Every structure is written in structure tokens, then in C-alpha cells.
Ligand code: AMP
């Protein structure tokens with residue numbers, strides 16, 4: 567079987583890498599891919615735009631690409647799955663209607679309310695004056711969220727009413743374009759965040775190993791939020807009993823509520839959770855796709871061939887799939903970013919030491935890289951995700967940090983404290 571992966575981040579490199587480990591998969595094509603997928607044996611890139619659904623369908627049909635996996639949320643929200651399915655292709659990912667669970671936070675809040683899913687109390691606004699009156703009445707801290715997709719930048723956790731008011735003014739002033747013309751303002755939750763990614767065929771839903779990522783750029787989880795500076799799995803913050811509770815109070819009701827709305831959701835449902843101080847898991851957000859960098863720690867632990875799971879979802883026979891099997895190890899990923907990220911950053915730096923990092927026992931997933939003239943160059947903000955396994959988190963982290971130390975490019979930045987909450991677990 568030949569597969570097609572849509573996207574160009576570390577998540578997509580990890581998907582291609584994992585698919586190629588399956589005995590059934592002979593080749594993976596990435597659109598558009600990155601320097602990692604360009605240099606991965608069995609994989610090749612095609613320089614098409616992920617928004618060119620017609621072109622992608624043609625390439626998939628001509629090349630006999632019989633399994634399509636969509637990485638990022640934007641093409642999902644724009645209806646790539648509907649467009650490719652109409653051409654008879656087998657595509658893993660929700661329809662445009664299903665992708666609203668990520669593409670509209672107000673829509674997701676309504677769904678959670680209807681299904682009785684625990685989440686922060688919230689209200690939705692399309693004008694500044696009532697939004698300001700609401701934050702004045704509620705007080706701070708309070709969270710202001712652009713309704714639509716804003717590349718991970720649409721959320722302000724406001725520590726003061728003034729900060730919340732500034733976020734409201736900026737959003738209605740056009741900071742996020744149309745995505746910020748409707749706002750969800752919600753209760754501030756405290757606790758530990760965790761990511762539970764689950765696969766579903768619209769009827770059955772099965773969680774993958776729970777993960778945690780580090781969103782802030784700075785050590786000690788300080789500074790502005792990024793797409794994620796590192797991750798680890800399986801996080802002990804979500805032990806098996808709690809995962810069962812997430813399954814029955816969040817994942818199953820979500821799928822049932824989607825079905826009630828006539829949505830046959832097949833793909834990943836990613837619940838971003840806050841484990842509140844009394845132990846109740848509450849939903850911070852839903853995503854309609856694999857997480858990045860969570861995927862870079864989840865997939866290396868997976869024993870079951872990935873294509874078996876994806877096809878069972880597409881063909882709506884997940885209930886009959888044997889239990890998903892996992893390595894009994896810990897995985898950790900440390901992200902190397904370009905100086906300046908998450909703000910503007912340099913591009914085109916030569917990366918060295920990739921082989922030495924692999925020899926040190928890590929898998930290096932590429933994010934923003936390109937392969938040009940026989941060299942791997944840094945282009946994106948999050949450039950590489952250096953992932954390692956170990957018999958404990960301490961061992962996995964030691965191996966990942968040993969490997970990343972071998973890598974160099976101008977301005978390389980990575981957090982030195984990834985996994986600080988779990989470093990000593992299992993030793
Ligand atoms: P989101 O894009 O909705 O996941 O929000 C981005 C980040 O903002 C989350 O990962 C949390 O760290 C923080 N956040 C979002 N909503 C809340 C909330 N209700 N309470 C506390 N922190 C939040």
C-alpha cells in the first residue's frame with residue numbers, strides 16, 4: 567500500500583515514519599513535506615499546496631495512494647476530507663462539519679453543553695460592549711479566546727480585567743481577522759494540563775497513550791505560548807483510572823453529540839484537558855487532528871501498525887480492532903527552535919549533527935526544515951523535535967538531551983527543562 571500524508575511539520579514526519587514501519591506500507595508521499603520527509607527512506611515530497619484539493623486528489627488517484635492522512639487543522643476546516651472522499655479516496659480525518667469542533671470554539675462549547683461534558687463556564691460575544699461588561703462582572707483571571715482558527719495565538723489568559731479588555735479590543739479590532747470577530751470568554755481553570763488524543767470511527771472511540779506538552783517558550787513554563795516546545799508520554803498525570811473517566815465523561819459523550827448533529831466523525835479527537843485540583847478532568851479545547859509535538863512521543867511508543875488503526879477508523883470497524891498495543895517505555899521529545907520564535911526568526915541556517923543525534927539513540931523529527939543542495943536547512947520556528955525512548959522518563963530525557971547537544975544551527979534554542987514534572991518518575 568502507498569500512503570499520502572498532508573502537511574509539513576514534525577507531526578507529519580512522525581506519521582510518515584510510523585507508516586513506513588508497517589509491513590503493508592511500501593511508500594509514503596508527503597504534500598508538501600519537509601527536509602525530514604525528503605530524506606526519509608521510502609518517502610518523497612510533492613510540492614503541492616495543501617489547499618489545492620483538486621490537485622491533491624489527482625496525484626492520489628494517479629499514484630494509487632490508497633490511504634490519505636491529513637495532519638493540520640486548516641485543510642480539515644476547509645473541507646479537504648469531503649473533497650477527497652468525493653473522488654473515492656480513503657481519507658483519515660473528520661469532514662468539514664466535524665472539524666468545527668476545533669475551528670469554532672463557540673460551536674465546541676455548545677456541543678459540550680448539550681452533551682454535559684465538563685468544561686470551563688463560558689459565554690460567547692460578537693460585540694465588544696457586552697464582552698467588556700461580562701469581564702467586568704466576572705473579574706480576573708479570565709480567559710479570552712478568538713472563536714476561529716488563529717494558529718495557536720488566539721487565546722489570552724488575562725490576569726487582570728484591563729488585560730482582558732485589551733484582548734477584546736484587539737480581537738474586535740481585527741488582530742485575528744474573521745476568526746476574532748466572535749469571542750468565547752471563559753472561566754480560568756487551574757490544575758495540570760494533559761493531551762488525550764483518541765481515534766474514532768464515529769461510533770467507537772479509543773484513546774491513545776496520554777501525553778503532556780510544554781506550550782510556553784521559556785523554562786519553568788514562562789513567556790509566550792508556542793505550538794509546543796517538548797512533550798512526553800505516557801504521562802503519569804493521567805493514570806489508567808483517569809483515562810477511563812475521560813473516556814466515559816468526555817470522549818464517548820462527544821462522539822454521541824456529534825452523531826446527534828448528523829456528523830459521522832472519523833479521525834482523531836484530541837481533548838486538551840485540565841485536571842482540576844479535585845481530580846476532575848475538564849476540556850480546555852478539542853482539536854480535530856493529531857497534536858504536535860504530542861504525536862512525536864505517541865507514535866514511537868505504538869506497536870500496532872498505524873495503518874491498521876487508521877483504516878479501521880475510515881472503514882468504521884474500530885470496534886473489531888484488537889486492543890492497540892504500546893511499548894512499555896517512556897518517550898520524551900525536545901523541540902529545537904530558531905532564535906526569536908514564537909516571534910519572527912531567521913531562516914536558511916544550515917543544520918549539522920543530525921547523524922550524530924541519531925547515533926546517540928534519538929529519532930529526529932523535522933518541523934520547519936527543507937532539503938536543498940544536499941543540505942538540511944532551518945526554515946520554520948520549530949525546526950526539529952528530538953525524540954528518545956527509555957525505561958524511565960529520566961532515561962528518555964537524558965537520551966534526548968544527549969542527542970540534541972550534537973545538533974547545531976545558528977541561533978538554536980531549546981528548553982533545558984522539558985519533562986521537569988516527570989523526570990524522576992519510574993526511577
Ligand atoms: P487553547 O488554544 O484553547 O488550548 O488555549 C491555549 C492555552 O491557554 C491552553 O493550553 C491553556 O494553557 C490556556 N487556557 C486555555 N483555556 C484556559 C482556561 N479556561 N483556563 C486556564 N487556562 C486556559
Ligand code: GLY
Nearest residue numbers: 779794857858859
Ligand atoms: N501541542 C498542541 C497542539 O497540537 O495543538
